[in-house]
Amino acid sequence: MYDPTVARLTYRALLGRRRALILFLLPALLILIAIAVRALTGVDDKVAADLLGGFALATMVPLIGVIAGTGAIGPEIDDGSIVYLLSKPVKRPTIIMTKLTVAIAVTMAFSAIPTLIAGFILNGNGQQIAVAYTIAALVASIAYSALFLLLGTVSRHAVVFGLVYALIWESLFGSLVSGAKTLSVQQWALSLAEKVAGEGYVDATVGLPTAAVLLTVVTVGATVYAGQKLRRLTLAGEE
Template identity: 75%
Template sequence: MTALYHPTVARLTYRALLGRRRTLMLSALPVLLIAISAVVRAVAGADDSTADGLLSGFALATMVPLIGVIAGTGAIGPEIDDGSVIYLLAKPVKRPVIIFTKLLVAIAVTVAFSAIPTLIAGLILNGNSQQIAVAYALAAVVASIAYSAIFLLLGTVTRHAVVCGLIYALVWESVFGNIVPGARTLSVQQWSLALAQWVGDGDVITSDVGLSTAVVLLTAVTCTATWYAGRRLRALTLAGEA
């Protein structure tokens, strides 16, 4: 793990992701989720189905992928777009190490701004009845890992990574992933819901994907996206390279 992590690259990536503008963007949805949860609890009281609906429909289906877009694409996309990545590539750091370090930073940021607020919102909504708060927090963690890898890859593939990421997050995950039955099997949201269903008590949380299938697909997508992002970065050549 140490050989795949570069502290300087991590520090620069954190600085880029946690600037004032991006921090405000990252904080908007978590603050809204917690505020809505507080209002719902005050008006409707503790209710498991309400907690499940809000955490599934807003936190997991909308907030987590959007934060993943901001963190995943922002970890490397702007450097490639403005050409400043050449200064990083000129350093004696292996390019897979750069990708893996940036992935870890993107995951950490996405988890901090999605899983923690999801846990807080769940505790507000029903006090973790039937383990709903913990289950959705775990789902947000594993979804954060997969989304970070997917959107980091997009940052190395296209200059329109944010647009492509938003289309994926809002159209595929939020619309097709919830409406079209066949698309649910290929949805990070459904894969993470399978883990939430396994952790939660009772039958409030449901997923269209089995646990073993979800674990395999989450692992495969995360590893494949990370590997290919490393290949894409290696394909970038500096002036004067053969």
Template identity: 80%
Template sequence: MYNSTVARLTYRALLGRRRALILFALPALLLLIALLVRTLTGVDDQVTANVLGGFALATMVPLIGVIAGTGAIGPEIDDGSIVYLLAKPVKRPTIIFTKLVVAIGVTIAFSAVPTLLAGYLLGGNSQQIATAYAVAAAAASVAYAALFLLLGTLTRHAVVVGLVYALVWESLFGSLVPGAKALSVQQWALALAQKVAEGGLVTSDVGLPTAVALLAAVTIGATVYAGQKLRALTLAGEE
């Protein structure tokens, strides 16, 4: 199910100059914020949770997911170069699965790892807050990568749509509107963080069993549907 050639091409596309700058800029900004907050306020677990929840999980993780997920396949579809890949003797589900693995790896590397480091900078992992948010970021990365990979197969405006979703739904409605929280990847990931953290500073409006089931359903469903869309694209090209 995993093709090293497809993976290499996808990594090259995702870590090109422009995308790499954005991918590095967001974690760098998080670490800078963490350093400044630690310098100004000292160790404060509530502040740590606010920074990691408010910026890292609610904003940085979905934005990186947009870049990695849509960038794994969207540009190839837009410029038509996907035709050359589809002409190779590689099964379409293998292409999608490989691109998903790459997108997940990039998203975790540029979101979960910096989140853990920022947590340690802010509070030294007091009450397991850094670990909890890193786990949440990793779980959210998987779902976001699948969702935005699917989006890349559905529309040529995947980045714009993805940014609207990340900034409006996840960062705003998913954090503030009670009814929308149950349909937020952020809240599902927070359920895992709540299980890991100590002291009650990390909470979610979604129960853990429900959150795990929804994360799995979204990831699997989006991946399968993306494979179907790619198969349909192949048939259209062959016609």
């Protein structure tokens, strides 16, 4: 379920000059903030957890997920160039799985790696905080990529809807409405971070078993539905 040609084209689209600049911006900002905080406060486990949870996991990871997930397929559908890909002898589920794999890889590279680096800058992985949030970023990258890839297949406004979910639903409603936290990829990922670092430094509102089930359901469900939507796209002359 992986096509090297589709992967190469998708990487080229995601890592073009404009998108690459945006993808590098947030990780660079995180690392710069980590350096400044370390210089000002020294080693502080609580400060490290707050920065990695409040900026890296809550803001950087979902935004990069939006860029990578929607950008893996959305622009091709919007400008109609997807018809050239669909006309090739490549199964449509293979196209979705390949694009999802690329989106996950890009999201992980631009979110989990900077999170680990920032964590070591802040406190040298004291209390396993750097590793805990890196694991959370890795897991969140998978769910966000699947969710936003689905948005890219069903809507021409996928980026807008992705930003609404990431910045308004998860960050705003997720912090104000307790019930909204249950439907938050961020909170599901935090449950894994809490397992590694402990409750004193990570506060997740969703239990680990529930989080694991929801992460699996969302990732698999979004991928399957995206494949179905792509199957329904017909080319001129198809019956």
